Structure formats: C-alpha cells, structure tokens
Amino acid sequence: MTVATAATRWTCDGCGVSVSWADGERAPLPDAWEESADGCFCLGCRRERAAEAAIEQAPESDREARAKLRRASLIEFELRRAPERPNNTIARACRSSAVAIATARKQMESESSPGAE
Numbered sequence: 581m582t583v584a585t586a587a588t589r590w591t592c593d594g595c596g597v598s599v600s601w602a603d604g605e606r607a608p609l610p611d612a613w614e615e616s617a618d619g620c621f622c623l624g625c626r627r628e629r630a631a632e633a634a635i636e637q638a639p640e641s642d643r644e645a646r647a648k649l650r651r652a653s654l655i656e657f658e659l660r661r662a663p664e665r666p667n668n669t670i671a672r673a674c675r676s677s678a679v680a681i682a683t684a685r686k687q688m689e690s691e692s693s694p695g696a697e
Contacts, residue, residue, distance in 0.1 A: 593618070594625030630657035651676065655684045 586606035590613060591598045599622075601607050609615055612623035621629065634653035635646055651674070658670045659681070667681040674681070 590620060592620060592622040592625055594621050594628065597622055597624075626661075627654055627657060630654065652684065655681060656688065659685055659688055 586608050588604055588606050589598055589600040590609055592613070599610055599613075609620070610622075612626075614621055614626055631650045631653045634649055638646070638649050641649070654674045655670070655676060658665075658673055662670070663685075667678040667685065670676075670681045671678045
C-alpha cells in the first residue's frame with residue numbers, strides 16, 4: 581500500500597472517525613495515526629488492535645487473565661509509541677498507575693539490554 585503524504589481528510593478504517601482541517605487544505609496524517617497495509621487507523625483503534633493482537637496470541641485463559649494481558653499490551657504499546665513521555669502521562673492514557681508504567685518500562689528496558697535473557 582502506498583502511504584499518502586497529505587490528504588484533505590483522513591478516515592480511520594477501524595472506527596470510521598474522520599479528521600479534516602477547516603481551511604480544506606491537504607495535511608499529513610495526524611501524528612498519533614498510522615497508515616499500514618491493513619489500512620489507516622486512529623490512536624484509539626491502534627490501541628485496540630494492539631490489545632486484540634496480544635489476546636489472540638495468548639493461550640486460552642479466563643476473563644481476568646485476558647484483562648491483565650490486555651492492560652499489559654496497552655502499556656507496552658504506549659511505551660513503544662512514545663517512550664519519552666512521563667509515566668504519569670502514559671498511565672492516564674492507559675487508565676493505569678504511574679507505578680505500573682514504571683514497572684513495565686523497567687522490564688522492557690531490561691529485556692532489550694544486552695545480555696538480557
């Protein structure tokens with residue numbers, strides 16, 4: 581799929597929300613959006629797709645385990661999307677706590693550091 585560099589309107593293929601500018605000018609894809617081979621997705625749908633992908637790859641489990649996996653995948657998504665953002669900002673976006681974000685951040689950093697197993 582060819583990624584358009586600018587458009588007068590961007591529409592999410594997941595939820596159908598559209599973004600346009602009052603002046604009708606062409607503008608680049610909004611920062612939080614992503615265009616891929618699967619389509620163009622707003623931030624909300626990107627979060628939902630990340631959570632659903634994690635759940636699909638997990639073995640069958642109970643409702644509580646799926647909820648924990650979903651929460652962890654959203655936190656990981658946000659940390660990968662904008663690692664420079666403070667823990668409390670990411671926590672608000674994930675409806676979680678800053679402590680949970682800090683813990684996940686440390687775990688991701690240790691997993692990506694050389695010599696991590």
